[in-house]
Amino acid sequence: MSYVLGLKCKECGHRVPVSPVHVCEQCFGPYEVEYDYAAMKGKVTRESIAAGPKSLWRYKDLLPIEGEPKTGHFSGYTPFRKAERLGKLLGCTDLWIKDDSCNYPTYSYKERVVSVAISKAIEFGFDTVGCASTGHPIELRGDSRTALAWRGVAAMGGARRCVAHRRGGRASSSPRRTGRAGRATRPGHGRGGAGRIAGGRRGGTRSVA
Numbered sequence: 001m002s003y004v005l006g007l008k009c010k011e012c013g014h015r016v017p018v019s020p021v022h023v024c025e026q027c028f029g030p031y032e033v034e035y036d037y038a039a040m041k042g043k044v045t046r047e048s049i050a051a052g053p054k055s056l057w058r059y060k061d062l063l064p065i066e067g068e069p070k071t072g073h074f075s076g077y078t079p080f081r082k083a084e085r086l087g088k089l090l091g092c093t094d095l096w097i098k099d100d101s102c103n104y105p106t107y108s109y110k111e112r113v114v115s116v117a118i119s120k121a122i123e124f125g126f127d128t129v130g131c132a133s134t135g136h137p138i139e140l141r142g143d144s145r146t147a148l149a150w151r152g153v154a155a156m157g158g159a160r161r162c163v164a165h166r167r168g169g170r171a172s173s174s175p176r177r178t179g180r181a182g183r184a185t186r187p188g189h190g191r192g193g194a195g196r197i198a199g200g201r202r203g204g205t206r207s208v209a
Protein backbone atom coordinates (compact mmCIF):
# COMPACT_ATOMS: atom_id res chain seq x y z
CA MET A 1 0.00 0.00 0.00
CA SER A 2 1.28 3.43 -0.91
CA TYR A 3 0.95 6.50 1.27
CA VAL A 4 1.06 8.85 -1.71
CA LEU A 5 -1.75 11.41 -1.81
CA GLY A 6 -0.76 13.11 -5.06
CA LEU A 7 1.49 15.86 -6.36
CA LYS A 8 1.69 19.34 -4.86
CA CYS A 9 3.41 22.40 -6.30
CA LYS A 10 6.26 23.53 -4.11
CA GLU A 11 5.63 27.18 -5.04
CA CYS A 12 1.85 27.73 -5.14
CA GLY A 13 0.44 24.61 -3.51
CA HIS A 14 -1.58 23.51 -6.56
CA ARG A 15 -2.43 19.81 -6.34
CA VAL A 16 -2.84 17.23 -9.11
CA PRO A 17 -3.25 13.44 -9.06
CA VAL A 18 -0.18 11.27 -9.52
CA SER A 19 0.81 11.41 -13.17
CA PRO A 20 4.04 11.76 -15.22
CA VAL A 21 4.27 15.56 -14.92
CA HIS A 22 6.86 17.64 -13.13
CA VAL A 23 5.96 21.29 -13.76
CA CYS A 24 2.97 23.04 -12.21
CA GLU A 25 0.36 23.98 -14.79
CA GLN A 26 -0.47 27.10 -12.74
CA CYS A 27 2.94 28.67 -12.06
CA PHE A 28 5.59 26.37 -13.66
CA GLY A 29 6.92 25.54 -10.19
CA PRO A 30 8.19 22.04 -9.36
CA TYR A 31 5.78 19.38 -8.18
CA GLU A 32 6.61 17.37 -5.11
CA VAL A 33 5.05 14.13 -3.94
CA GLU A 34 2.63 14.59 -1.07
CA TYR A 35 2.41 11.77 1.45
CA ASP A 36 -0.19 10.88 4.06
CA TYR A 37 2.03 11.19 7.10
CA ALA A 38 -0.95 10.83 9.46
CA ALA A 39 -1.69 7.39 8.02
CA MET A 40 1.96 6.42 8.42
CA LYS A 41 1.92 7.11 12.13
CA GLY A 42 2.54 3.93 14.08
CA LYS A 43 3.02 1.90 10.87
CA VAL A 44 6.12 3.38 9.31
CA THR A 45 8.62 3.30 12.14
CA ARG A 46 12.34 2.94 12.69
CA GLU A 47 11.71 -0.75 13.31
CA SER A 48 9.63 -1.29 10.16
CA ILE A 49 12.31 0.40 8.08
CA ALA A 50 15.09 -1.65 9.69
CA ALA A 51 13.14 -4.83 8.91
CA GLY A 52 13.10 -3.97 5.19
CA PRO A 53 15.62 -5.02 2.53
CA LYS A 54 19.22 -3.85 2.67
CA SER A 55 18.72 -1.32 -0.09
CA LEU A 56 17.03 2.05 -0.54
CA TRP A 57 13.73 0.19 -0.83
CA ARG A 58 13.55 -0.18 2.93
CA TYR A 59 12.26 3.39 2.67
CA LYS A 60 9.61 2.47 0.09
CA ASP A 61 6.79 3.80 2.24
CA LEU A 62 8.43 7.21 1.88
CA LEU A 63 8.92 6.85 -1.88
CA PRO A 64 6.35 7.29 -4.68
CA ILE A 65 6.27 3.65 -5.77
CA GLU A 66 3.24 1.38 -5.94
CA GLY A 67 3.88 -2.30 -5.29
CA GLU A 68 7.35 -3.69 -5.82
CA PRO A 69 10.14 -1.65 -7.46
CA LYS A 70 10.70 -2.42 -11.12
CA THR A 71 14.45 -1.83 -11.19
CA GLY A 72 17.36 -0.60 -9.09
CA HIS A 73 16.78 -3.48 -6.71
CA PHE A 74 20.19 -3.22 -5.04
CA SER A 75 20.69 0.54 -4.86
CA GLY A 76 21.44 2.23 -1.57
CA TYR A 77 22.38 0.83 1.84
CA THR A 78 25.94 1.92 1.21
CA PRO A 79 28.45 1.70 4.07
CA PHE A 80 30.00 4.34 6.26
CA ARG A 81 33.79 4.62 6.28
CA LYS A 82 35.65 6.00 9.23
CA ALA A 83 37.77 8.99 8.20
CA GLU A 84 40.33 9.24 10.98
CA ARG A 85 42.84 11.51 9.25
CA LEU A 86 40.20 13.91 7.91
CA GLY A 87 38.52 13.87 11.30
CA LYS A 88 41.76 14.85 12.96
CA LEU A 89 42.25 17.65 10.47
CA LEU A 90 38.74 18.98 11.14
CA GLY A 91 38.90 18.49 14.89
CA CYS A 92 36.27 15.70 14.90
CA THR A 93 36.89 12.69 17.12
CA ASP A 94 34.48 10.32 15.37
CA LEU A 95 34.03 11.25 11.69
CA TRP A 96 32.40 8.84 9.22
CA ILE A 97 31.78 9.32 5.50
CA LYS A 98 28.94 7.72 3.56
CA ASP A 99 30.52 5.74 0.73
CA ASP A 100 27.99 6.01 -2.10
CA SER A 101 30.51 4.68 -4.60
CA CYS A 102 29.25 1.24 -3.52
CA ASN A 103 25.86 1.52 -5.22
CA TYR A 104 25.26 -1.53 -7.37
CA PRO A 105 25.31 -1.99 -10.35
CA THR A 106 26.55 1.43 -11.51
CA TYR A 107 28.72 2.54 -8.54
CA SER A 108 27.31 6.01 -8.96
CA TYR A 109 25.97 8.11 -6.12
CA LYS A 110 23.17 9.17 -8.51
CA GLU A 111 21.79 5.64 -8.58
CA ARG A 112 19.32 6.17 -5.75
CA VAL A 113 17.25 8.88 -7.42
CA VAL A 114 17.57 7.22 -10.82
CA SER A 115 16.28 3.92 -9.42
CA VAL A 116 13.16 5.60 -8.07
CA ALA A 117 12.58 7.65 -11.23
CA ILE A 118 12.95 4.77 -13.68
CA SER A 119 11.00 2.35 -11.51
CA LYS A 120 8.16 4.86 -11.51
CA ALA A 121 8.47 5.42 -15.26
CA ILE A 122 8.15 1.67 -15.88
CA GLU A 123 5.21 1.59 -13.49
CA PHE A 124 3.57 4.33 -15.58
CA GLY A 125 3.99 2.10 -18.63
CA PHE A 126 6.91 3.82 -20.36
CA ASP A 127 9.23 1.49 -22.28
CA THR A 128 11.88 4.16 -23.05
CA VAL A 129 13.48 6.60 -20.62
CA GLY A 130 15.75 9.55 -21.32
CA CYS A 131 17.98 12.02 -19.53
CA ALA A 132 20.21 14.93 -20.45
CA SER A 133 23.92 14.59 -19.71
CA THR A 134 26.51 17.30 -19.39
CA GLY A 135 29.17 14.67 -19.99
CA HIS A 136 32.08 13.79 -17.79
CA PRO A 137 35.71 14.39 -18.81
CA ILE A 138 37.17 11.31 -17.12
CA GLU A 139 34.45 8.75 -17.69
CA LEU A 140 35.29 6.27 -20.43
CA ARG A 141 31.80 6.45 -21.90
CA GLY A 142 31.68 10.21 -21.77
CA ASP A 143 28.57 10.20 -19.61
CA SER A 144 27.94 12.13 -16.46
CA ARG A 145 27.37 10.20 -13.26
CA THR A 146 23.65 10.68 -13.78
CA ALA A 147 23.78 9.23 -17.28
CA LEU A 148 25.86 6.26 -16.15
CA ALA A 149 23.38 5.47 -13.42
CA TRP A 150 20.54 6.07 -15.88
CA ARG A 151 21.87 3.57 -18.38
CA GLY A 152 22.57 0.83 -15.84
CA VAL A 153 19.31 1.07 -13.93
CA ALA A 154 17.22 1.37 -17.09
CA ALA A 155 18.94 -1.72 -18.53
CA MET A 156 18.19 -3.62 -15.33
CA GLY A 157 14.52 -2.74 -15.72
CA GLY A 158 14.46 -3.69 -19.41
CA ALA A 159 13.76 -0.13 -20.59
CA ARG A 160 15.29 1.44 -23.70
CA ARG A 161 17.73 4.21 -22.84
CA CYS A 162 18.18 7.59 -24.47
CA VAL A 163 20.94 9.89 -23.23
CA ALA A 164 21.27 13.34 -24.76
CA HIS A 165 24.71 14.98 -24.69
CA ARG A 166 25.29 18.66 -25.20
CA ARG A 167 27.57 19.57 -28.07
CA GLY A 168 30.85 21.35 -27.33
CA GLY A 169 32.28 22.36 -23.99
CA ARG A 170 33.56 18.93 -23.10
CA ALA A 171 35.24 16.26 -25.17
CA SER A 172 32.89 13.68 -23.74
CA SER A 173 29.96 15.16 -25.59
CA SER A 174 31.51 14.76 -29.03
CA PRO A 175 29.88 12.38 -31.54
CA ARG A 176 33.10 10.33 -31.60
CA ARG A 177 32.61 9.39 -27.96
CA THR A 178 28.89 8.82 -28.13
CA GLY A 179 28.68 7.30 -31.59
CA ARG A 180 29.69 3.77 -30.68
CA ALA A 181 28.25 0.76 -32.41
CA GLY A 182 24.64 0.22 -31.52
CA ARG A 183 23.93 3.86 -30.90
CA ALA A 184 22.54 6.67 -32.97
CA THR A 185 23.78 10.23 -32.65
CA ARG A 186 22.90 13.51 -34.24
CA PRO A 187 24.17 17.08 -33.94
CA GLY A 188 22.85 19.22 -31.18
CA HIS A 189 22.52 22.77 -29.99
CA GLY A 190 24.09 22.89 -26.54
CA ARG A 191 22.76 21.90 -23.17
CA GLY A 192 19.24 23.17 -23.82
CA GLY A 193 19.07 21.01 -26.90
CA ALA A 194 20.19 18.00 -24.89
CA GLY A 195 17.38 18.62 -22.48
CA ARG A 196 14.85 18.96 -25.28
CA ILE A 197 15.82 15.72 -26.97
CA ALA A 198 15.74 13.95 -23.62
CA GLY A 199 12.18 15.21 -23.35
CA GLY A 200 11.32 13.97 -26.84
CA ARG A 201 11.97 17.10 -28.90
CA ARG A 202 14.69 17.89 -31.40
CA GLY A 203 18.12 19.18 -30.41
CA GLY A 204 21.16 17.87 -28.57
CA THR A 205 23.33 14.91 -29.48
CA ARG A 206 21.57 11.71 -28.72
CA SER A 207 22.83 8.26 -28.02
CA VAL A 208 20.46 5.33 -27.81
CA ALA A 209 21.36 1.97 -26.31
Ligand SMILES: [Zn+2]
Nearest residue numbers: 009012024027
Ligand atom coordinates in the same frame (compact mmCIF):
# COMPACT_ATOMS: atom_id res chain seq x y z
ZN1 LIG B 1 2.41 26.10 -8.85
